[in-house]
């Protein structure tokens with residue numbers, strides 16, 4: 001006698017649920033929405049005035065116009081994202097340019113970066129967390145140009161850390177020899193922000 005179909009289906013579903021549960025960090029819940037979290041108004045920089053720069057502790061500053069940036073090799077990135085306000089969203093699909101591509105050939109002793117954005121938002125990260133296939137400058141979400149409220153024309157995407165590190169409207173990375181806290185990191189959020197270690201606030 002074979003196992004009844006309904007039983008196999010039930011077990012298959014349970015296995016899927018367990019697989020999904022294993023992707024949700026402690027204290028997080030799953031959402032299908034895409035909430036907007038911005039500390040201020042949405043800036044709107046025309047593309048002909050947009051540029052992206054890498055500066056600070058580098059051999060020479062680098063700069064790309066929008067057209068130059070969009071001519072760089074890009075990737076489709078599918079990742080889970082986790083916001084410190086406790087929502088997680090699975091399998092989000094982005095297109096963007098890897099930070100490895102932008103940092104190729106940059107000679108630096110820096111160990112940290114600060115991302116600077118239109119509107120004044122900043123966030124800090126170890127350089128090791130934006131290299132090695134872990135971070136992108138994303139310009140599309142779900143196959144469409146990134147909406148202004150979600151950081152369009154382009155945002156930093158660092159999915160392995162809490163989403164406040166994924167700076168919207170990013171325009172520049174400053175490479176730093178020493179760590180320097182950004183906007184939320186100065187205002188009580190954890191310096192590093194690993195969702196799997198639940199590093200939400202100072203002292204976590």
Ligand SMILES: Nc1nc2c(c(=O)[nH]1)N[C@H]1C(S)=C(S)[C@@H](COP(=O)(O)O)O[C@H]1N2
Nearest residue numbers: 035036037038039117121150163164167168
């Ligand atoms: N420039 C900028 N980037 C930002 C923020 C911001 O206020 N300004 N908020 C951060 C926070 S706290 C989160 S959770 C995510 C939210 O991104 P979303 O609005 O696309 O969901 O953006 C992050 N990047």
Ligand SMILES: [Mo]
Nearest residue numbers: 037083084164
């Ligand atoms: Mo957030």
